[in-house]
Amino acid sequence: MPVAESGHDVFQAIADPTRRSLLKLLADKEMSIASITDCYPISRTAVNKHLQVLSDAQLVSSQKVGRETRYRLQPEPLAELQEWLAFFEEYWSNKLLALKDFVEADSDDN
Incomplete structure (x- = not known):
């Protein structure tokens, strides 16, 4: 199986239920880390770690918009x-x- 450049593969990235939920959440819209965190009973740091794994597997992309980072699904x-x-x-x-x-x-x- 191909592995993303960082060493994380898609299968590893979706192994966690929170990360699968994050992918569904980001399927229809781009969201800020603050908005995403509001949807989960975990800390912003924990959400950020999950997003980093998804980003490493190239399943989400991020961009700075002003002072916030916004995330979006990359389904490819x-x-x-x-x-x-x-x-x-x-x-x-x-x-x-x-x-x-x-x-x-x-x-x-x-």
């Missing part, structure tokens, strides 16, 4: 997850089709 690296999951979707589809064929063949024999 999620394509790696989609490709990985697609393999297993096909794998399970094939297994379920084989099971269906087996069950139907067994019922035809009875």
Whole structure:
């Protein structure tokens, strides 16, 4: 699997439920760290650490606007997850089709 330049990969970045929640929060809008922190029962420092992991994996970008830093979702690296999951979707589809064929063949024999 490709790893972002900093050494964090997309899978590691989304392993934490708070980070997955942050991605959903940032999906529709750019937000300041203060606005993001208001949505979570954790400290601003903790939110900032989560955002840093997401940034290292290139899942969020940030920019300074005046005195605040604003974050936005960068969904492109999620394509790696989609490709990985697609393999297993096909794998399970094939297994379920084989099971269906087996069950139907067994019922035809009875």
